[in-house]
Amino acid sequence: MRFKLGCSLAYEVKSPTTFIFNVEVAQLRSLDIISEALTLTPDPGRRVYVHPDLKNRYLGVTAQEGALSLEYNAEVALSVTRADPATIRETPVAELPLDILPFLLPSRFVSSDRLTPFAQAEFGALPQGHERVNAICNWIHDHIAYQRGASDSETTADETLLKRAGVCRDFAHLGTAFCRALGIPARFVSCYAYGLVPRDFHAVFEAYLDGRWWLFDATRQAHLDGLVRIGVGRDAAEIAFSTPFGTMEPTGMEIRIDRADGGPEPAQRTVDAISTETPAPNAGAV
Amino acid sequence: MRFKLGCSLAYEVKSPTTFIFNVEVAQLRSLDIISEALTLTPDPGRRVYVHPDLKNRYLGVTAQEGALSLEYNAEVALSVTRADPATIRETPVAELPLDILPFLLPSRFVSSDRLTPFAQAEFGALPQGHERVNAICNWIHDHIAYQRGASDSETTADETLLKRAGVCRDFAHLGTAFCRALGIPARFVSCYAYGLVPRDFHAVFEAYLDGRWWLFDATRQAHLDGLVRIGVGRDAAEIAFSTPFGTMEPTGMEIRIDRADGGPEPAQRTVDAISTETPAPNAGAV
């Protein structure tokens, strides 16, 4: 599918502030960037960093006092890999590529070590494979209320489980945590999400199954084949759309994504397993 | 300095277990590996992964039931960079390389976000630079008791601050957390430590100051110019010397490091600032 997407962010900078933005789409083989423009007003100079493995694109900007706005627009063509969920097995840890293993470890907001007994008890005996991770998403969807204001920037997966409420960030952290607790590598994904209402940056997660990363959205709020990746990381901290160092105030924010190929919004959501990541040769492996 | 070092690890494997070992010295320009051998008994086959940025070396081994032992020996020459601590300033966030910024983020055991008010109150007004991080180490050394059994594998930096006790892992997590809370990138380091009594794997931390990573040891138990790096990471989870997936029992463990050049143990510890990391060109930067 082809999408036009982008965002407009505005800030009132009160003291010189270094922003790290992560709003540009990731550099993936599955994602053709047909056109793209990012405007800063004023433009105080830019630094750019692309994570060598993950292909997240970070933009560093140091702004002086006053207004700062960022306008990003892109047209992209997204190719997704589809599969029958029933055919996707879990990969035994003995067969996991070693560079995937860090995604089994707990991270700041993905307290998988604290959730291991819970995950084992609820999901340990379920049939393995893509359907087990789907069952985790169903459980989260059924047991956690989607509720703005239920969490803050320090909320961890175990707290979300107790509070039974959260936003997309919390749903993704909890799904990621349950997977890691079961020995399934998982990571946090930020994206532009086609079909999400109201429009906003979205957070979902990927689980590594059968040699490939597969997308999951425990909120069930967007089309799985319409998720255009911005970044992946251990958890939300690594891929915030804006990480400011300094004193500033957000004054505006708008996110957009539309079909660029004239296609209508599909009547219903896909039931295929969806992946947008081509398995990469294991760079550091011997 | 030249060192002979190594370790002997033994396990009784109860069910097929995949081990990820991280015991080999890192591949650093400052570290010449003169000779090296790693023996597994039995040897069920090995997988090897070197982290492309950090140069940690991971060894994957899937062992069947029965005894497994690992013997590692190396002779290395370590070149350290020395500097007068008074000359090492902090790097403003606007000048930090973008690939260094992730080491400002909180991680599972380095709860720097929860420790920010404490760190700002205790250390926020101190003179900046290498001496501020040294002051942090002095504070930890004076306020935290080195005490075996005071912590476990889930202990976080904020818990250590309240418990006022821990082991080298906890000292390193707390130092790392205080630095990140102050805007100083910091990371966890595992190493063979010359002078450490009793001999064990050691944990210290590095802070990024003035364009380079500098070593700090809040336990004050080893020679700063005798730390031979095994791995660096966000926190202990990433560079455990052994991460087993399966059922097994450790049955033996010995760590060793000695001077290989006949030099005596120095009468006193260096007061120089010490670094073993050559600043690398920023691979992903444009």
Add this chain to the structure above:
Amino acid sequence: MRFKLGCSLAYEVKSPTTFIFNVEVAQLRSLDIISEALTLTPDPGRRVYVHPDLKNRYLGVTAQEGALSLEYNAEVALSVTRADPATIRETPVAELPLDILPFLLPSRFVSSDRLTPFAQAEFGALPQGHERVNAICNWIHDHIAYQRGASDSETTADETLLKRAGVCRDFAHLGTAFCRALGIPARFVSCYAYGLVPRDFHAVFEAYLDGRWWLFDATRQAHLDGLVRIGVGRDAAEIAFSTPFGTMEPTGMEIRIDRADGGPEPAQRTVDAISTETPAPNAGAV
């Protein structure tokens, strides 16, 4: 039923230590104390306090260095009030006696405020009354493993829920927390428990329903009509069998309870609702 019960406790006192013991049976109308003796060896003098409302009996002893042993034996006749569980409704908060209301509040180990969303989601829609609290006990019995060493003296109810394991203290804390989170007053009970194997002090809880306190044991390990109360409190902290202030080491501990009336251990556990507390006139109320 008539019971012979008691305990033998032994300590090696290393520095002068004040012990607060709570091992004598409570002063209840439902509990006739036929005979009773408490011996201290040596006997350094005793202070006694009976809680005016709760009727727990505390014994204060300040011991010097050396061995200290306590021997307690009693013969008691316990009258229990039985009822058909189906007839016991919940008391609306508007009808709760005001002196019962504190047992709705969270306490140190009964983190009912943190467990409210969970309790509401799992138990909020169940039929109210004795059967709802029984359903809570069934849930705990089915989801929490009885496992020595799974918890320590600082473990809270929310931690037990995540760890899915604990001992009788943790089962009672969690049951108490779920009740309070649902608006049902509940309190922690320590007791001699007929039928418990192996013999030990036991912890259960009481919920206030239909004008009276009813006993519940989420561990399902003892006879509900064979629980001889020692103390009740907000949580375990208030009624530890021994609270020592000083340096000492426990060197022996034996608990016993047997039928004194020759009756056999019943073939199966009662399915009646059981209470041992006579509703008291509300002393401070006007």
Add this chain to the structure above:
Amino acid sequence: MRFKLGCSLAYEVKSPTTFIFNVEVAQLRSLDIISEALTLTPDPGRRVYVHPDLKNRYLGVTAQEGALSLEYNAEVALSVTRADPATIRETPVAELPLDILPFLLPSRFVSSDRLTPFAQAEFGALPQGHERVNAICNWIHDHIAYQRGASDSETTADETLLKRAGVCRDFAHLGTAFCRALGIPARFVSCYAYGLVPRDFHAVFEAYLDGRWWLFDATRQAHLDGLVRIGVGRDAAEIAFSTPFGTMEPTGMEIRIDRADGGPEPAQRTVDAISTETPAPNAGAV
């Protein structure tokens, strides 16, 4: 000193709600209630409970949908006991009345068990007595920022220590926790506070020293000899000025306290040790 004091509270009740109010002054020998009136509009009937030991007065009101207002006014004469702080020693645990001992235990918001290492390290070696508790108050005053919004109704003393910010409730919880961690019985006190700006319900704490409860205010915001007690308890949960069960919204709140004897506000705060509690014979003791 003689005071006119009171409060006006207003609510919009959305569904039938049972309120437990604790706004009337406590029934103390040191506090003559010269006149007193409490008006409810409308008045749906009242239930009253006076805690037999602590003498807190609780008012139970079940209101239907619509507006509810409470108006309380009293004129009281407060007699305080003054002493030279230097003469007030700590009471060894072996001499503490047994009914005082529960105030050594941790409670929901007074996590003294988690703060023991910190308290011992900071205050363990200070000269004992009233001056040690005063030193604790000075430490809190110097290290914790008084900041509205820094905490919520679930904030515990250990969290306040890490956040380094709170309101009077948090200051009192932390002071209470440090005392208990040092073996000094301490409890939370709510009061009308003469001199507090802006006017509000105030929270302070009492420590049991030398056979009597002494008042301490770590916020240093009111006159210690102008604190008119409403309630005492283990922590804030027990003596909230309003505990509502039901759906309602606070719509108004005003607190007042003025000298009724024409005396001016004193130029400076007393440096005497202040107590308002007459030592009571130990009711349950034998």
